[in-house]
Amino acid sequence: MKHCNKKGKRKAKLIGLAACVAATVTLSGCSLYDIADLFSGLGKGSEALYANENQQMPTEVAEAQTGSMDNNITDEAEQKEITEIAILPGASWLDTDGNVIQAHGGQIQLMPVPDENGVKTEKYVWVGEDKSSGHLGNDVAVYTSDDLYHWEFQGDVFRAVESREQLDEDSYFQELYQDHTSDELDEIYNCINKNTVIERPKLLYNHKNDNYVLWFHSDDSTEKNTYKYDVGMAGVAVSDSPAGPFKFLGRYRLSQCPDEQIDCFPSSKGEARDMNLFQDEDGTAYVTYTSENNKTLYISKLNEDYTYLSTDPEKAVYKEDFIRIFPGAMREAPVLFKGDNGRYYLMSSSTTGWMSNQARVWSADEIFGDWQNDGNPCVGTDADITFDTQSTCVFQTKEGQWIYYGDRWNSTDLADSRYIWLPLNFDGNRVVIKWESDFVLK
Ligand code: DGJ
Numbered sequence: 001m002k003h004c005n006k007k008g009k010r011k012a013k014l015i016g017l018a019a020c021v022a023a024t025v026t027l028s029g030c031s032l033y034d035i036a037d038l039f040s041g042l043g044k045g046s047e048a049l050y051a052n053e054n055q056q057m058p059t060e061v062a063e064a065q066t067g068s069m070d071n072n073i074t075d076e077a078e079q080k081e082i083t084e085i086a087i088l089p090g091a092s093w094l095d096t097d098g099n100v101i102q103a104h105g106g107q108i109q110l111m112p113v114p115d116e117n118g119v120k121t122e123k124y125v126w127v128g129e130d131k132s133s134g135h136l137g138n139d140v141a142v143y144t145s146d147d148l149y150h151w152e153f154q155g156d157v158f159r160a161v162e163s164r165e166q167l168d169e170d171s172y173f174q175e176l177y178q179d180h181t182s183d184e185l186d187e188i189y190n191c192i193n194k195n196t197v198i199e200r201p202k203l204l205y206n207h208k209n210d211n212y213v214l215w216f217h218s219d220d221s222t223e224k225n226t227y228k229y230d231v232g233m234a235g236v237a238v239s240d241s242p243a244g245p246f247k248f249l250g251r252y253r254l255s256q257c258p259d260e261q262i263d264c265f266p267s268s269k270g271e272a273r274d275m276n277l278f279q280d281e282d283g284t285a286y287v288t289y290t291s292e293n294n295k296t297l298y299i300s301k302l303n304e305d306y307t308y309l310s311t312d313p314e315k316a317v318y319k320e321d322f323i324r325i326f327p328g329a330m331r332e333a334p335v336l337f338k339g340d341n342g343r344y345y346l347m348s349s350s351t352t353g354w355m356s357n358q359a360r361v362w363s364a365d366e367i368f369g370d371w372q373n374d375g376n377p378c379v380g381t382d383a384d385i386t387f388d389t390q391s392t393c394v395f396q397t398k399e400g401q402w403i404y405y406g407d408r409w410n411s412t413d414l415a416d417s418r419y420i421w422l423p424l425n426f427d428g429n430r431v432v433i434k435w436e437s438d439f440v441l442k
Contacts (some may be wrong), residue, residue, distance in 0.1 A: 089420040103128025106394045131414040137194030140201040188208040196220045202277040213306040218251040232271035249360025255300045255322035264295035276334035290332040297325040319368040337394045349390045354411035356385040376430040389420045401442045
């Protein structure tokens with residue numbers, strides 16, 4: 001993703017306001033706390049917020065004061081006095097313990113969450129990559145919230161394996177894999193060790209089995225290619241709770257281009273890289289992913305357990321079990337959702353590594369129907385680079401508000417990549433996303 005100075009730009013401008021309110025917001029980097037509390041110094045976690053962000057201040061204050069950065073904050077936002085709890089896209093977001101939230105390439109949704117007695121209540125669950133170890137071998141983190149502002153860390157719920165011995169000796173892994181043979185443990189180590197790619201984790205609650213199913217992009221180099229994205233598979237793990245621990249079931253290649261269609265990458269069938277999940281109102285779930293060397297997006301139906309495809313790739317029927325969307329369009333970071341109008345939307349990015357690029361939305365009346373190109377949903381300054389983000393999730397709040405959530409990747413310090421949430425609206429049947437420097441959830 002393009003990591004220009006947006007983060008700096010935003011902070012610079014807020015400091016430029018010279019208002020206590022804005023300066024406090026900037027200093028703390030807070031986006032998810034009650035700003036009013038922070039003014040009085042009573043805000044939960046405020047000391048930690050200050051401690052965390054103060055280190056960055058000298059440079060950014062200096063940059064702001066010399067005016068060396070331009071900005072993309074609207075006049076309206078500049079004038080706005082932030083006096084209530086607010087979402088600040090691109091700020092450093094902290095959890096309720098005061099630690100930076102590590103949930104990149106993630107997904108937010110309402111789902112039943114069991115307490116210690118197994119009693120379930122609906123909560124927002126945020127799953128994502130814990131990138132504190134950098135690019136490879138990311139653990140998967142989960143946070144929960146009642147209001148989308150305050151996020152409680154539930155732990156690294158799916159852990160990458162540090163060594164083959166750890167599977168035999170560490171009680172965490174022993175308990176998960178006690179019924180596995182040594183060969184099976186070798187394979188688990190091969191798939192999810194700290195030198196592999198574990199990206200874009202997504203969760204589903206399976207009502208039939210009352211369990212939680214995690215899918216992620218599982219990748220690695222091969223004997224033929226040192227490129228870390230050559231395995232091109234989808235990993236699957238399950239747990240009784242979104243708080244984990246998740247047990248790895250396996251990783252798979254997925255649907256294949258039918259013989260009568262033109263495969264954009266015939267030498268490597270069934271690849272699955274960037275991915276996402278979608279659960280329809282009738283409980284049918286789908287995985288959407290980039291395939292054919294990132295040239296073609298697919299949507300494939302899942303089985304009733306959500307742990308694999310509904311039909312093996314060799315037997316799958318086109319437009320009954322899977323569909324290819326605009327072959328050769330070179331899209332990734334897919335997000336599939338269904339609007340209040342009952343129409344399906346598939347948002348995606350182009351394929352430029354960690355650099356941001358232009359988003360596109362396709363829409364259709366049926367998942368396996370005819371998809372139409374609705375173009376770029378973003379409007380205004382930086383619409384051509386999706387406001388310096390890459391799509392990862394679109395979710396709806398309890399109150400019915402639609403939110404776009406993208407990653408603003410920092411390729412030189414992936415753990416410091418930022419989260420951008422923006423209100424997503426519908427103009428007729430078209431999706432529209434506009435930049436908001438801060439906003440309050442409805
Ligand atoms: C873009 C993908 O969307 C990310 O998840 C990640 O795989 C980067 N490419 C790696 O360059």
